[in-house]
Amino acid sequence: MHVLNLGILAHVDAGKTSLTERLLHSVGVIDEVGSVDDGNTRTDTLALERQRGITIKSAVVSFPLDDVTVNLIDTPGHPDFIAEVERVLGVLDGAVLVVSAVEGVQAQTRVLLRTLQRLRIPTLLFVNKIDRRGARTEEVLRAVSARLTPAVVPMGTATGPGTRAARFVPGLDPAAAVDVLTGHDDDLLAAYVEDTVTDTRLRAALRAQTRQALIHPVYLGSAITGAGVAALLSGIRDLLPPAGGDPDGPVSGTVFKVERGPAGEKIAYARMFSGTLRVRDRIPFGPDREDGRITAVSVFDRGTDARAEAVPAGRIAKLWGLADIRIGDALGEPRKAHEPFFAPPTLETVVVPGPGVPKPALHLALTQLAEQDPLIGLRHDEARQETSVSLYGEVQKEVIQATLADEYGLDVTFRETTPLCIERPVGTGAAVEFNQKDPNPFLATVGLRVDPAPVGSGVRFRLEVELGSMPYAFFKAVEDTVRETLGQGLSGWQVADCTVTMTHSGYSPRQSHAHQGFDKSMSSTGADFRGLTPLVLIEALRRAGTRVHEPMHRFRVEAPADTAGALLPALAGLGAVPRSTETRGDTCVLEGMVPAARVHAVEQRLPGLTRGEGVWESSFDHYAPVTHGSVPRRPRTDHNPLNRKEYLLNVTRRVGGRGGRD
Structure with missing residues (x-):
């Protein structure tokens, strides 16, 4: 049996979760269609989702469709939870993008289809709510073509739109289909000119181009009445590609969701791209490639999940036993990393504990929320005992507040939301400090130059010194510290789009005395390079200037x-x-x-x-x-290398010459 991992995506309130319910009912997985308004849908399981009538966390549910097992992933529609959608996109074989026949093409609809096209994820469109008063099917189809993509092929027409009697009449218009399909198929164009295009040839081209994400078949219907859903299911089965992957190949998977079980244990949701993962297997995961032992596996089937001994390539499973697992971690052989699909959060707020709320408990709760949503981006200020979170919007802030209250019993408020700015170098700056020369208290030589880089290029670290001039671990310590230090520039913001070049290096070789061990006070360690690098880098940044x-x-x-x-x-x-x-x-x-x-x-x-x-x-x-008002500054949470005296007090507990070393 083939497997298809299918995402359901939409702008909020387009009817995405209702469509999921209708699909499950149509294939016999559930006896009654749940209602978002009544809070009894299969995929909106969080109390907060049921109260608000919106999807906040992605959810997986499986159903059989003839010879295909469909793992359907319902995703949030509100733009504040776009990070949840991003994690899902990387594990999909195909998608259904839902558009409302009443509201039409909306902001998130455009963002989602652009991303699906960029990732070449085969996508069907479903124009929902044709039974609602105000449904404008023809107008919406024109808007889809004008504002989303002209590469759409209507798979039929709607009768009686705007009434409860609205229906979808399947029927491919050959002329309209050929007009779109011949743009990617010269042989089909030649056959059309010679009037030899058969229905079989046309549908073969439709299937091939849909699977290549070149065109998007469009269905119309209603998740509430079920109109058009049978035709959509046929399209899902016939037009979207099954999952690939060799179950006998090397183990490779990706974790796209992490939740905690009743006992607080971590449960990882993973898509397997290759190989077979079995209970009791030890598997490397995450950036550090540490080994973890799988203690239990659960695979999705007929609307629920059931324990299994293994999960093969192509399937989605829940995994137990990986205590340190995080969203985005690779299991087994890492796959090629992708650039972020969507923009990062652009807002930030400080979480303020209510009366009697212990700060350690709040910090723990926020840390656990960040495990489930890494883009929350916790930032803890030890000096002020404050924790900030990054946000996509105000609704996300309300959800965090309600989650802390409902799940952790913690009453919190928030400071005013502020924008998350960045800093970019405006010029070139260089600095260097030499080993065993005042005022450098570290046994290390580090020279760095900062140059501006093209917008969007990120941070690049390069060497102008010989790689063999000192142990590789010291170079690695410098690079890691450079990237960490650039998290807070001259005004406290993340520094973006620059090249940092190491221009000088030096160290004190390992020293030991006769009949004695390693003498740390006379030998360079990674700590020396980690301690010195922020001072040199900030000075180089100061000379370059940032905006x-x-x-x-x-x-x-x-x-x-x-x-x-x-x-x-x-x-x-x-x-x-x-x-x-x-x-x-x-x-x-x-x-x-x-x-x-x-x-x-x-x-x-x-x-x-x-x-x-x-x-x-x-x-x-x-x-x-920023061209208006004063330049916004962000309080620092590091040891403040802008202030050498304060920094050295924090890092080495001494000021001035070397004297001695911790």
């Missing part, structure tokens, strides 16, 4: 044309800069840029400015230099 950049969102707003006169100055007052204005009949469309820090304020003001008719969408676009 703070704030995150900017690209926005698009549709509103009644007669509200533009009030909308434009209000947007400007909130820091938004419209780049284009277009009037389409009685609707105006504004596009431009807005600081991430002001997005929430704009969203709150928009209904009042547009009589509740404004439609806003925004997503991260780039970082721009």
Whole structure:
């Protein structure tokens, strides 16, 4: 039996979880269709998900579809939880992207399809809610073609849209299909010109191009009434590719979710790409490739999961026994690492414990939440005894607050949300400190040069010294410390897009006395290089200079044309800069840029400015230099290499010459 790992994705409220319920009911896995409003769906298991009617964590449920076992992964639709979607994308064989026939193409819909196309994940589109009042099937199909992708092939038509009697009538329009398919198939174009295209040839091309993620078949229907769902299931079975992987090959898998069981044990959700993982196997995992022993395996089948002795390539399983496992860890042979699919969080807030909440308990709870969502990005300030979390938006903050209250019994509030800025070097700077020369108290020579690099290139470390000039472990200590130190630049922000070159190196060889062991006071250790590197790097950064950049969102707003006169100055007052204005009949469309820090304020003001008719969408676009007000600074949580005296007190407990060493 083939396996297909299928993701269901959508903008929030498009009906993604309802569609999951309908699919499970249609194949006989559940007897009754659950309701998001009633809080009894199969995949929204968290109490908070049931209360709010939104998906927060991805969930896996399996069902048989003729000769295919489908592992269906329901993902969050709200953009604040895009990190959860990112983790799932890397384990999918195919996807269904849900679009609402009422709301149409929305902000998250566009972000998701762009990402699915970039990753070449075969994707079907399902236009949901054709039974709802206000359903605009033809208009939505035109919007899909204009705003998502023209590479769509309608698989039928809708009758009676906007009524409970709405139905999907399957039927491929050969002319429309050929128009799209011939763009990627010259032989099909030649056959079309010669009028020799058969239905079999057309469907073969449709299947092949869908599996190559070149085109996207579109179905219409209703998750509530079941209209169109049978046709969608046929498309999932016939058009999407089965999972690959050799069960007899080397073991290789990826962990995309981690949760804790009733006893606090970690449970890892993993997709196996190769080999077979068995109970009692020892498996290397994570960046440090430490070994862990699998104590139990559970595979998904017919709506639930059941214990098994092994999980082969292509399947998804729950694994027990890996105490230090983290999301994103590779099991066995690592696969090629991918660049992040989505933008990083652009906001940050400090978690404030309520009266009587012990700070150690709060820190432990936040650490466990970060295990399940690494992009929460905990940042602990020992001096101020404060913990910050990074965020995608205000809803995520509310969910963290509710989770801490419901699952840990911890009452917290938050400080005002602030943008997560970055720093970029504006010039070149170099610094060096030599071994056994004042004021260097470390047995190490480190010279570093910082150069600006192209936007988006990240941080690169390179050598201008011979690799054999000192032990490799010392070079590794310098590089690791460089990357760690760049987490807090001159203004306290992450330093991005630069090249750091090691220009000088030196060390004191291992010393020992007769009949005695290693003399640490006369021999360089990795600690010397880890201690000296931040001082040299910060000095080089100081000489290069850095500029703070704030995150900017690209926005698009549709509103009644007669509200533009009030909308434009209000947007400007909130820091938004419209780049284009277009009037389409009685609707105006504004596009431009807005600081991430002001997005929430704009969203709150928009209904009042547009009589509740404004439609806003925004997503991260780039970082721009801060040009207004004072340069934002972020409190440091390191030993503060900006202040040499303070730093040396923290690191070596002594100031000035070497004197002696800890």
